[in-house]
Amino acid sequence: MGDAIPIKQADISISACSYRRVLEIISSKWSALVIYALEDGMLRYGEVRKRIEGISQKMLTQTLRQMERDGLVRREVTPTVPPVVDYSLTPLGETLIGTMKHLKLWTAEYFPLVERAREEYDRSNGRDEG
Amino acid sequence: MGDAIPIKQADISISACSYRRVLEIISSKWSALVIYALEDGMLRYGEVRKRIEGISQKMLTQTLRQMERDGLVRREVTPTVPPVVDYSLTPLGETLIGTMKHLKLWTAEYFPLVERAREEYDRSNGRDEG
DNA sequence: CCGAATCCGCTGCGATACTG
């Protein structure tokens, strides 16, 4: 009798769900890395880029801009020649450090299981069926 | 094991950082919604789709396949005519419920600040430079 | 009912070159 679950019926409509909101903020491939790079304190643009080796300057700038807009990152320009631009986490951005570490814990504990599941799945499904 | 990274100089190389791993799993736009849809228990394909209104069957199937491969979702086929396919979270998948709720808490607490920051940023930068 | 396969537009992202 109780096998059907009439609660929470129809719509997890995309915008309604809180899950999505954070993901929109931190899941954009590089944002998490930026938080990680800045968690020790302020860095110059080039320093950030050196830490996140593999990022293009386009993506770095774009990511930093978006995070600045979201109030997670502070941007300070010193109008010298050549210019100096420092980036740091805002207090709001720092609240994400804990959140990210929580994710990291999940990864440390469970990701090996995911990898094993993948291997097993690929062995059953990716190669030959029987 | 033995992470112990006191320094963090050069490379947050993309693959090295643990942050990325979870995000690869849950950030693919629909995975989070699937977890949310299934957190009460087993559902049939059509039921899942009804809950996540707005998802195409292509994306739903694709997402479910990937999560099945990752060991997060279990797929049970009952070979009747017409066929019945049930989906449910595996124990591993269920460990993500707590993680997602943690994200949800962050959202509930801080997302309003993000929205305000955005408005302010757009007012300063989107309109006219001040 | 569940799902695979195809077609196709949109955009994310990297590489490059240029400005101040």
Add this chain to the structure above:
DNA sequence: CAGTATCGCAGCGGATTCGG
């Protein structure tokens, strides 16, 4: 040093069609 503008590719993701 920090950042913008342009091009080109590849993949996401939606609509549709066919199959078991």
